[in-house]
Amino acid sequence: MSKRQIVALLALVGLLIAIYLTLYKAGAIAELACSVGSCETVQMSRWATFLGLPVAAWGIAFYVALLTLALASLQGGLVDSRAVSVALVAVTGWGVLFSAWLTYLELFVIHAICQWCVVSALLVTIAFVIAWLDLRDQRRSSETSVLA
Amino acid sequence: MVKKQAPSPPKPRSSPKAFYVILGAVAVIGAYFLYMQTRAGSGAASATTIDPNVPLPKAEGYVLGNADAPVQVIEYADFECPVCAYFATITEPDIRKRLVETGQISLRYMHYHIPSHPNTWAASQAAACANEQGKFWEMHDAIYESQDRWAGTATRKPKGVLKDLAERVALNVRQWETCFDTQKYQPQLLASQQDAERRQVRGTPTFIIGSKMIDHNMSYDQFKAYVDTALAAAKAAAPNDSAAKKGTITRSK
Numbered sequence: 247m248s249k250r251q252i253v254a255l256l257a258l259v260g261l262l263i264a265i266y267l268t269l270y271k272a273g274a275i276a277e278l279a280c281s282v283g284s285c286e287t288v289q290m291s292r293w294a295t296f297l298g299l300p301v302a303a304w305g306i307a308f309y310v311a312l313l314t315l316a317l318a319s320l321q322g323g324l325v326d327s328r329a330v331s332v333a334l335v336a337v338t339g340w341g342v343l344f345s346a347w348l349t350y351l352e353l354f355v356i357h358a359i360c361q362w363c364v365v366s367a368l369l370v371t372i373a374f375v376i377a378w379l380d381l382r383d384q385r386r387s388s389e390t391s392v393l394a
Numbered sequence: 395m396v397k398k399q400a401p402s403p404p405k406p407r408s409s410p411k412a413f414y415v416i417l418g419a420v421a422v423i424g425a426y427f428l429y430m431q432t433r434a435g436s437g438a439a440s441a442t443t444i445d446p447n448v449p450l451p452k453a454e455g456y457v458l459g460n461a462d463a464p465v466q467v468i469e470y471a472d473f474e475c476p477v478c479a480y481f482a483t484i485t486e487p488d489i490r491k492r493l494v495e496t497g498q499i500s501l502r503y504m505h506y507h508i509p510s511h512p513n514t515w516a517a518s519q520a521a522a523c524a525n526e527q528g529k530f531w532e533m534h535d536a537i538y539e540s541q542d543r544w545a546g547t548a549t550r551k552p553k554g555v556l557k558d559l560a561e562r563v564a565l566n567v568r569q570w571e572t573c574f575d576t577q578k579y580q581p582q583l584l585a586s587q588q589d590a591e592r593r594q595v596r597g598t599p600t601f602i603i604g605s606k607m608i609d610h611n612m613s614y615d616q617f618k619a620y621v622d623t624a625l626a627a628a629k630a631a632a633p634n635d636s637a638a639k640k641g642t643i644t645r646s647k
Contacts (some may be wrong), residue, residue: 357542358476
């Protein structure tokens with residue numbers, strides 16, 4: 247599997263988690279029994295909404311964008327595009343920063359950890375590292391082509 | 395034989411077909427999981443029909459409102475449960491004002507302690523000891539409002555905060571502290587716990603309204619809908635013959 251394919255796969259898993267949490271927030275999933283851990287605390291806190299929308303809904307938008315970009319990067323003309331690699335690093339990098347802020351809130355402000363949010367943060371971090379490796383590969387291959 | 399090296403080796407195009415199969419499989423499995431989750435939570439499936447004639451427990455909990463109200467609602471709750479706190483602080487004020495104070499329902503609070511909550515038993519002790527001085531509901535509200543200060547995620551020693559609350563609701567703190575330290579009402583809490591288990595309560599909050607047991611949080615409107623159904627059933631049935639229940643937990647055993 248190529249690096250960009252892995253990023254696309256990670257984005258899809260992240261998207262599913264974001265949909266799950268959005269449905270939960272919207273009340274379509276009424277599993278509010280306390281046995282699930284501290285997800286309720288996090289989801290009920292005032293930090294679970296950002297600019298009027300549930301944070302998880304922003305997560306959906308983010309992962310859709312990342313998935314689209316990653317899938318596009320696999321198509322014919324873009325496979326060797328360095329600009330696309332830069333874009334992937336930028337998007338996943340933004341995701342890492344936002345997740346870091348949310349994790350900070352969970353640990354030090356809300357004092358509760360939502361395991362799904364942690365999984366999402368890990369996914370986006372891995373995606374960022376892989377996107378960065380992909381960009382490095384692009385640089386190398388362009389260098390070799392210059393040399394040749 | 396030596397192969398000629400291409401000037402710029404083409405990037406390895408790792409089989410796109412396999413990739414899209416994996417991607418599709420993940421999407422389908424994920425969508426199925428989400429679908430099952432929404433179904434599990436949908437209205438009708440989350441209310442179970444139970445026998446309304448199961449006799450009241452020995453542990454009687456704490457009653458708010460007229461004990462002879464036509465519909466007697468029971469709530470099984472855990473002081474350390476965030477959703478219970480949400481219900482108690484956001485939804486319950488409306489219920490008290492519009493349903494309890496108008497005499498349509500009584501609200502009975504029963505303890506059900508979730509094993510993963512380290513400080514919930516201490517909070518229940520604190521509330522039971524406040525009940526001894528006739529201030530269960532004041533303490534109930536104070537405990538839920540300041541859940542973030544005494545819960546297991548905030549501290550390993552909840553007593554300090556609970557004592558502050560006892561002071562805040564104007565209890566005789568010395569009497570409260572003796573009661574708390576000796577775990578005076580532990581048997582009642584255990585009885586309440588056993589009663590919940592007997593009724594197959596599995597999470598909190600769980601409500602019993604008429605012949606329905608609802609195992610999740612509700613908005614006021616959802617709660618009211620269950621109450622209306624139960625009121626209609628109560629009117630249709632013979633005059634209510636259930637005995638008046640005292641507003642305290644009885645000392646069983």
